[in-house]
Amino acid sequence: MKSGEFFTLVRTWLTSYLPRSRRLSPHTIRSYKTALNTLLEFLAETRHLTLEQVGFDAVTYKSMSEFIAWLMDTRHLSATTANQRLAAIKSFLSYCAGEEPSLVAVWLDVKRVRPARTPEHAPDALSMAAVDALIRAPGQQTLQGLRDTTMILLLFDAAARIQEVLDLTLADVNTTPGSGQVTLTGKGRKTRTLPLMDKTGRHLEQYLDIFHPGTRDPGTLLFFTIRTSRHQPMSQDNVAYLLNKHAAIARNQCPEIPERIHAHQLRHSRAMQMLRAGVPLPHIKEFLGHANIATTSIYASADNQMVREAIQKASGTTPDLAPLWKGDDDLILRLAGLK
Template identity: 80%
Template sequence: MKSDDFFTLVRSWLTIYLPRSRRLSPHTIRSYKTALNTLLEFLGETRSLKLEQVGFDAITYSSMSEFIAWITDARHLSAASANQRLAAIKSFLSYCAGEEPALVATWLDVKRVRPARAPERAPDALGMEAVEALIRAPGQQTAHGLRDTLLILLMFDAAARIQEVLDLTPADIVTTAGHGAVTLTGKGCKTRTVPIMDKTGRHLEQYLKMFHPAPVGPGAWLFYTVWAAERHQMSQDNVAYMLNKYATIAREQCPEVPKQVHAHQLRHARAMQMLRAGVPLPHIKEFLGHANISTTEIYASADNQMVREAIQRAAGTAPDLAPIWKGPDDLILRLAGLK
């Protein structure tokens, strides 16, 4: 098929099928765009194909297997990132096969490509002392300090993904003591309502009085920045900069705070705290918005590993065992049956 056919299907997939038929969020659609752009870069770099030359004949089992290796080796991305891009491309080809029967063979060919194997590793969770130091770091003497304290506290308390917090509106908040909750919109536009601490509710009430004093429309962002006298949704880059700025401050009081802090570490910290408090894994799964409990089980594995490492550290203070094979060489050889 021609390049025109390829890009026609790309356009209809991104602008019609995903947003209208699948009703995927703009954030998810952006990740699919990233996957296709990465594929085009790969074809240009390894096959010397210009955009006008790209067609479905360049997408084969062999080229896509090489694509996975290129992402991890040349682009130095993680196996998880490579697999996300592969899954997006498979989804695109599945759509194309439905639109054009001649592409069924291409889809089935690429469908056989195995994902990159991702090494299992424990979630990069912050310790509770580090979390508390990070929450205290902004202070509450200024309006921005109040806002940033709430943002960090809410990301931790609700164990929310960064975009879930940034997508919140005042209408998603309930601050009633004993019944406080936030309604988060997660992956695939799925919503879940999670409880929050009364302390977080009080912070929210104070924040709303200062930053949303008048009744607001249904589309107003809870957290926003002001540019050209207009309110805009706060970006993930804003939050990343803010977290690392306060991490530097928090590290002076708590050396446990790492040099680089990212929002997901707060989510991991909340999940680990719930696990150690005895909350069952299925409840944690629903709280975190995981589609599969196997994703949640990694926290239990990480907790077991931490216990094991603590036991090993404690064992380092115990005296070594007395040697069994001790004495003249001739005696040791005789006892060992060597003489």
């Protein structure tokens, strides 16, 4: 299939199928677009193909297997990110196979490519002391400090993904004491409504009075920046910068705060706090908006590992147990039922 037909399918997939048929968010579509652009860079660098030469004949089991390795070895992406890129390519080819039957063989060939093995890491949750120090760091003496305090508190209280908070509108927030709640729109445009602590509700109400005074348009973004005298959406990079700026201040009071932090650590911290408070995993799963409880179970595994490490440290001075018996190997095997 010629290059023109390849890019025609790319255009219809990105501009029509994903937003209209799949109803995916702009953020997810940007991720898919990034995957395709990365594939084109791979083909240019390793196959020396210009855009005019790119076609489905370049997308094979062999080339996609090499693509995964290239992402991790040359681009130094994590296995998780590399797998996301591969999944996006497979999704594109699945669409192409539905549009053009001659491409079914291409899709089935690439579908056999296995994702890279990802090491299991415990969630890098912050301690409650670190969370408290981070929330207090911005202060509330300035408008920016009030805004940042409110955002950090909301990220933690709702265990929200960073984009979920940035997408919030005024209609999504209820600050009524005793029944405060926030409605988040997560992956796949799935919404979930979560209760808020009264403390968070009070901070939000104060924030709303100052940053959204008077008649409030329900569709207005809750958090924003001002550029050229106009309200503009905040970016994830904005939030990452603010978090690390305040973390540097909070570290003076709480040295255990790591050198670099990210918003997802607040989400991890909230999940671990709920787990230790006895909240069942299925409830935590719904709170976090996970599609599969296996994803949520990693918090229980992490908690067990922390307990195990604490026990090991506490038993460091405990003497080793004496052998149960002494005797020849044959006797030991017989007593153990192995002979």
